[in-house]
Amino acid sequence: MQRNSAQSQAATTLSVDSFFSGNATVSSASTFRGLGSLTGKAILNVGKMTVKGIEQIIISRRLSVMAKYFPHRAGDKVPGLTEMYTDLLELSRPELYPESIRVRALQMLLAQIASRSIEKLVEVLSDWPVVELRLVIRDVTSRIDPIRQVNIQDPIVLEYQRNLANGESHSLAPFVDFLSALNSSNSQAFSEILSAGVEELLVHLYISDFRDQIASSGYNKTAFSQRSILAFACDQLLLEACSDPSSYEQLEHCPIHGLWSLSPMLPFGKMEVDRCSQRREWWGTLGLREIQWRISSAFDVLVDWGRSLTEVFSFDLLIDLLEFSGSTELPDPTSFRALRSLHRFFIRSGDRAVRGLRMYLDQTPLDHAQDVFSCIIQRLLLLSLQDPAADSFYKFCCPQSTVACHLRGKAALHLIQRFSQSAQSNDTLYQVLIQADIAGLLSSASTAVEYPDGTTQQDWSSYALLWEKQPPVPSEELNYINEASGDLLTKVIFSSNRISNPATYRTEVLSLAWKLFFRPDPKADILFPSLHHEAWGSIELEPSDRDHVYLWIK
Structure with a gap:
């Protein structure tokens, strides 16, 4: 009986082997139709599941035949196409087949997804x-996830990239559209696979600001036009998923619900x-790597002057950067980089930052807000003292050497100005900053002030000297009548909105900040320079130069 069985199996093997060297049709080539049919023959007496050498040859030949038809277009007439897909899916199952076989099967499946002809799949x-x-x-999602350090030399990723259309806007757009098609075909199955890497992929795409890690050029990785296409595709996928109660329930309990950009x-x-509070809660469930990516992608966005920032996007960015800059739990190098991105945010946002700070304080418990700003003020103090602990602040724009950074000695002043x-x-905010010891920060920042006339004042021990010993500030006073009360008010207006002299800028900002917080005059309306010191926004990075913004992430 055993002999007859062995003869039967040998005959099957020979007939299949003869097919690969003959002229049989493709549809007759499969000896392993359906889930597990091949692996059932692959259990050896030692109890380990593997594929015998002769079967590896059969499978390899089968893959070679199928490779001629992948990728194919939707209208192509391919005999036995359903069986081919069944075989490829079977051979792509992890830990059941040799890695070389799995790679070839996944290459064909991913090539088909990249081509966008996915109906049969x-x-x-x-x-x-x-x-x-x-x-x-x-x-698959683990191979293309931007935050997991995509290996662009992965043969599966390379095959996917090679089969993308020349005009494809974003490398991952076809895959996200494939997920949408899968959801439309079987929403129940899609709700099951959300937790199988799809949720995490979407969260990571958002955190990376939809950066294209598979693209070969720096421009395609960072250009907003490319990113926005993928963001829209992800929005569509989430919209469709939310229409299914099971999928929506899952999304409610993952970071997407609290972090994804708001949309009507x-x-x-x-x-x-x-x-x-939503964002604080969900960031608390993620790791340091995700936070570092968010900080880096924020800086990447903010140095792109061609990128328009919506009110919603800006507010989310401000919340995150304040929380990360004022965190007592994150490593100092991470928080100082967040502070650098916050500095850049203030350059880009103007009045929107003022509104954002108000909303942040309205929505945040006062004790937590106090902790955040106290920590930020302490880090600004280290920055003003040029403490080596603050050197990470400069490394986004000066990765090689922070000593000559154009912001050294000035960045703390910029943020003092904005907060004031x-x-x-x-x-x-006024009371929070006083409680956070902004007086100590102003005192530190006033040390070794160089006046426009070339004189310096070292180690001012009395805060009062900051105001009383200041040189004349180039400004004018305009008296006007408050229409509501009839009181005579004074508005201090600077004669220049763009200050080129660093010493003049320092003196103006510190003296007015001191007057605002510690010599308040209810009848004076202080107007700080609206365009800041020239060093505020002098950094410009081309898209191809921005890869280094992410290299510090381990």
């Missing part, structure tokens, strides 16, 4: 066991309602 997957689908999706078409909350400007119209 989606049809076959709709009948595929969900547990197996989860394994394949998790494997997505049910993820409102900007003016608990946005700060905002505090003029925000009583809560």
